[in-house]
Amino acid sequence: MNKNELVACLAEKTSLKKTEVEKVLKAFTETVTEELKKGEKIQLVGFGTFETAERGAREGRNPRTGATMKIAASKAPKFKAGKALKDAVN
Numbered sequence: 001m002n003k004n005e006l007v008a009c010l011a012e013k014t015s016l017k018k019t020e021v022e023k024v025l026k027a028f029t030e031t032v033t034e035e036l037k038k039g040e041k042i043q044l045v046g047f048g049t050f051e052t053a054e055r056g057a058r059e060g061r062n063p064r065t066g067a068t069m070k071i072a073a074s075k076a077p078k079f080k081a082g083k084a085l086k087d088a089v090n
Contacts, residue, residue, distance in 0.1 A: 046084035
């Protein structure tokens, strides 16, 4: 399902206009992004948790040349599904 299909499905289920649903979806993704940038986590009970994971600096290899290189530390977004979502899928 892509974004347009998701917007259409949500509009049908909520009886809202597609433009309204798009605004809500955009606000949701922007809010999640802003909170993760701050290092916060977002918990949606029954659905899951959005948070960041710290990746330490490490040494890697250039696959083309085989030379070792340093990979800088970084933060990566991650999502952990909640129990209700896991149960619904299984």
